[in-house]
Amino acid sequence: MEVFSKPSFDQLTLMQSCKTTCPFSGLPVVDLSMPHSETIVKACEEFGFFKVINHGIPMEVINRSDMRDYVSAVRILAYEVLELLAEGLKIQPKDVFSKLLRDENSDSFFRINHYPPCPELQGLNGLDLIGFGEHTDPQLISVLRSNNVEGLQICLKDGNWVSVPADEKSFFFIVGDIMQVMTNGRFKSVKHRVLANSFKSRISMTYFGGPPLNKLISPLQSLLEGEESLYKELTWGDYIGAALMSNMVDNRISLFEKK
Ligand SMILES: O=C(O)CCC(=O)C(=O)O
Ligand SMILES: [Fe+2]
Numbered sequence: 491m492e493v494f495s496k497p498s499f500d501q502l503t504l505m506q507s508c509k510t511t512c513p514f515s516g517l518p519v520v521d522l523s524m525p526h527s528e529t530i531v532k533a534c535e536e537f538g539f540f541k542v543i544n545h546g547i548p549m550e551v552i553n554r555s556d557m558r559d560y561v562s563a564v565r566i567l568a569y570e571v572l573e574l575l576a577e578g579l580k581i582q583p584k585d586v587f588s589k590l591l592r593d594e595n596s597d598s599f600f601r602i603n604h605y606p607p608c609p610e611l612q613g614l615n616g617l618d619l620i621g622f623g624e625h626t627d628p629q630l631i632s633v634l635r636s637n638n639v640e641g642l643q644i645c646l647k648d649g650n651w652v653s654v655p656a657d658e659k660s661f662f663f664i665v666g667d668i669m670q671v672m673t674n675g676r677f678k679s680v681k682h683r684v685l686a687n688s689f690k691s692r693i694s695m696t697y698f699g700g701p702p703l704n705k706l707i708s709p710l711q712s713l714l715e716g717e718e719s720l721y722k723e724l725t726w727g728d729y730i731g732a733a734l735m736s737n738m739v740d741n742r743i744s745l746f747e748k749k
Contacts, residue, residue, distance in 0.1 A: 527578030538680030
């Protein structure tokens with residue numbers, strides 16, 4: 491499914507700027523031409539977010555191909571990275587995560603967001619305009635690429651928001667709530683948001699990889715090693731239903747937590 495969304499100015503929220511953050515240079519980078527599965531694990535533990543370079547998807551496919559070919563290339567990239575992740579976690583089988591997206595009933599979709607320039611911003615000294623409010627992605631993993639216009643920010647473990655430097659040639663992987671549950675909280679889904687830009691138009695294209703609706707989700711036995719599961723067993727359909735009924739800024743994953 492493809493959905494195009496373009497927020498209108500009244501949907502945008504003003505917020506007090508907590509100092510405009512400069513592009514953050516400390517984000518983890520995974521080079522798929524010489525992948526280290528441990529790097530991916532560490533990135534998921536520390537940030538719930540990483541950038542993938544040398545991903546093997548040619549620029550012609552990125553720039554000129556039919557949208558279906560593009561989405562299919564991104565989906566295959568997601569499988570590859572999820573399989574490296576299982577390898578890094580030293581768990582078998584290696585398709586323990588990717589099979590959820592490979593399943594013909596996988597509830598995955600692709601979305602294009604357009605954030606028009608907001609020249610109104612210039613008059614708003616010290617205020618930023620939110621283009622997409624803070625949230626975590628409910629799925630297993632999201633794979634985002636944007637044009638060369640900044641805007642995406644992620645929240646670090648210490649609660650500070652940092653700006654992700656734009657890079658139209660790379661893909662950004664975002665750990666979602668289902669990944670947090672499957673790893674029993676070892677990986678945290680990362681809070682992120684988008685700030686509007688006064689002069690330039692931002693376009694992002696994201697593949698959201700979700701399991702089949704009737705798939706029971708719980709922490710992987712091989713990762714529990716005697717630990718108690720922190721989460722109740724639910725189907726993805728139950729979770730996404732509950733998540734869509736709640737507010738995007740709520741900690742929706744707490745619906746899954748054992749009290
Ligand atoms: O547009 C972006 O850069 C991020 C969008 C996003 O977080 C989402 O669609 O879930
Ligand atoms: Fe998101």
